[in-house]
Amino acid sequence: MKIERAELSVIGPETKRYTWSHDLPEQFQSVTILRLFTDDGVEGIAGVWNAASYDYDRYTAECLRHLMPIVIGRDPREHTELMFDLRPRVWPLPPGAMALLDIALLDIAGKLANQPLYKLLGGTIDRIPSYASTPMYEDVAAYLDKIVEFLEQGFRAVKFHTWCIAEDDLALAHEARKRFPDVTFMLDAENNYRVDDALVVAKELHALGFEWFEAPLHDSDLEGYRKIVAGSDIPIVPSGNWVQDLSLFEECLRTGVWSRSRADICIMGGITPALEAMRASARAGMRCELMSWGYTLAQAANLHVMLAAGNCSYFEQSLPYDLFEYGSRTLIRTEVDGSVTAPSAPGLGVDVDWEAMAAKTVYSLTCDRTGVR
Numbered sequence: 001m002k003i004e005r006a007e008l009s010v011i012g013p014e015t016k017r018y019t020w021s022h023d024l025p026e027q028f029q030s031v032t033i034l035r036l037f038t039d040d041g042v043e044g045i046a047g048v049w050n051a052a053s054y055d056y057d058r059y060t061a062e063c064l065r066h067l068m069p070i071v072i073g074r075d076p077r078e079h080t081e082l083m084f085d086l087r088p089r090v091w092p093l094p095p096g097a098m099a100l101l102d103i104a105l106l107d108i109a110g111k112l113a114n115q116p117l118y119k120l121l122g123g124t125i126d127r128i129p130s131y132a133s134t135p136m137y138e139d140v141a142a143y144l145d146k147i148v149e150f151l152e153q154g155f156r157a158v159k160f161h162t163w164c165i166a167e168d169d170l171a172l173a174h175e176a177r178k179r180f181p182d183v184t185f186m187l188d189a190e191n192n193y194r195v196d197d198a199l200v201v202a203k204e205l206h207a208l209g210f211e212w213f214e215a216p217l218h219d220s221d222l223e224g225y226r227k228i229v230a231g232s233d234i235p236i237v238p239s240g241n242w243v244q245d246l247s248l249f250e251e252c253l254r255t256g257v258w259s260r261s262r263a264d265i266c267i268m269g270g271i272t273p274a275l276e277a278m279r280a281s282a283r284a285g286m287r288c289e290l291m292s293w294g295y296t297l298a299q300a301a302n303l304h305v306m307l308a309a310g311n312c313s314y315f316e317q318s319l320p321y322d323l324f325e326y327g328s329r330t331l332i333r334t335e336v337d338g339s340v341t342a343p344s345a346p347g348l349g350v351d352v353d354w355e356a357m358a359a360k361t362v363y364s365l366t367c368d369r370t371g372v373r
Contacts, residue, residue, distance in 0.1 A: 001075055005037040006068040008100075010363040011295075012056040013326035018135035020161035021190045027051040029323070031295035032060045033357065034100040038076060042111055045352065046103035046301070048096040048266040049294025058363045063097040068367035071101065076108045083272070095244050095269040102270025103301050103348070110347030117301075117349070118342050121275060121308035127341045128306060130315040130334045131157035131186065133293060140172050144179055156338035157184035157211065157314060164192035166201050177208045188214040191239055195224045202232035211313075212260060212289070215239035225257045235259040240291050241267055249277050253284040264291035265301045274302070278309035292316040296328035300348045303332065307342050315340045327357040 010032050017026035029051045036044040050057035070086055079102075086101055110117045118126070132150040137143050143160065150158055160176070162169045169187060176185055187205060189198070198216035205213050212235040217224045219242035229236045240262030243249050249268075252258060261281045268274040274290065281288035290312045292302035299318065306312035317334050318324040325331055329351040334340055343349025366373055 001038050001040045001042070001077060002073055003036050003071050003076055004039050004368060006071060006367040007035040007037070008061050008064050008068065008365040008367075009033050009357065009361045010050075010056060010058055010061050011327060011357050011360050012362045013360040014323060016323070020136050020188070021164040021192055022136070023164070023192070024190070025053045027053065028056045029294075030056045030362070031297060031327075032057070032096065032100065033297065034064065034104050036071065036076060036104045036108065038108070042076075042108055044076060044104035044106075044108035044111075045297065045348065045350070046100045046107060047295060047297025048099050049298040050096065056362050060094045060096040060100075061363055061365065063093050064100065065365055065372050067093075067097065067101060068365070068372060072367060072369055076105050077112070079105050079109065096266045098269040099266050099271075102272050103265065106271050107347035114346050116342055116344055117271070117304040117347060118307035121271075121304065123304070123308035123310065125307055125310060126344075127339045128303070128312065128315050129156065129338055130317045130340045131155065131159050131184070132319055132334070133159045133316045134161050134319060136161050136163060140175050143172055144175065147176065147180055147183065151180075151183070154334050154336040154338050155317070157186070159186040159188055159214070159316070161188050161190065164190050166193060166197040170201060170204050173205060173208055173210065184211050185209075186211045186214060188239075189216045191215050191218040193217060195227055198224075198228050199231050202228055202234050202236065206232060206234035210234060212237045214262070219243050222252065222255075222257050226255070229256060229259055237262050237289055240264055240289075244268060246273055246276060246280070250280050253280060253286060258286075261286055261288045262291065263288060265305060266294075266298060267291075271301055271305055274305050275309060278305060278311060282309065282311045287311050287313055289313060293318045295324050295326065296330060296332060297348065297350055297352070299324070299332050300330070300343055300350050303340065303342055304348070326360070327353050329353055
């Protein structure tokens with residue numbers, strides 16, 4: 001079996017844009033998709049989520065211009081050898097670019113084995129509780145109205161992306177807890193606080209019974225995170241966007257930087273390193289609250305990893321549904337019991353509407369034996 005052709009596209013389907021902080025412009029969210037075609041007719045697919053200000057991201061896709069030729073003519077079953085040959089040599093490459101290649105190869109492996117990826121990777125569970133992950137809304141009243149909608153849809157837990165202003169975020173936290181005393185809540189500050197503010201918010205959220213406090217500081221502020229972990233009782237979780245190297249990730253586990261870890265298949269460079277990050281967290285006696293924000297292809301990859309590892313508390317359900325389901329006939333939605341179920345088809349298990357994807361393509365590349373164009 002040989003890979004004959006690779007096709008890459010950036011899809012920008014939005015009709016409405018959102019943000020997650022008062023100082024962040026409304027974001028252009030896209031899905032970058034890789035398709036690997038083999039001479040045996042087996043196709044591997046992968047998708048990663050991107051967000052950027054002012055225009056759709058193209059850098060993840062453009063970096064694959066220099067990697068796709070390496071896989072042409074190669075046997076996709078030689079996953080370890082291929083990923084070794086694809087490793088960056090001179091400059092670091094976006095982990096999302098590496099993730100696309102890793103996931104597409106594993107999608108082929110799952111299809112050849114006639115197994116969904118979570119089973120191929122050793123998972124024994126097929127569902128996990130989920131939480132509604134919000135964008136930023138206008139005011140407290142809007143959040144409270146949305147919580148009512150989420151509960152009607154089956155959610156039992158909600159994570160707030162807020163204004164990332166400590167006093168405003170706490171006002172929301174207090175009102176949400178007062179109105180909904182039995183709902184599980186988390187708060188994500190999108191790396192925006194200073195240490196002193198973060199300690200105040202952490203203590204308040206613990207008193208309000210929040211499940212965790214996410215991204216109070218930039219992930220690179222390891223000492224700041226240690227201070228917050230030591231000075232509060234609520235679980236402290238990083239954003240998971242900036243620690244992209246497994247050796248640094250494991251060092252953070254060893255040195256008490258977080259209460260729970262956080263990662264993502266795009267940020268870690270694929271399913272393979274993300275699964276290892278989760279297993280390293282388990283060895284450290286820590287849950288890894290894997291991200292799953294993004295379009296269906298990215299959601300599915302993260303869901304397979306968390307089911308395979310078994311030490312993640314929740315699936316992060318990106319909302320609103322219709323935006324993130326664009327171009328996918330396979331839907332990953334929270335059910336009436338507050339959980340999501342893994343796709344059951346082989347590999348990633350996602351059935352893609354390629355005609356719909358083509359209609360919203362903003363960038364594309366094709367690679368075969370004749371080169372990249």
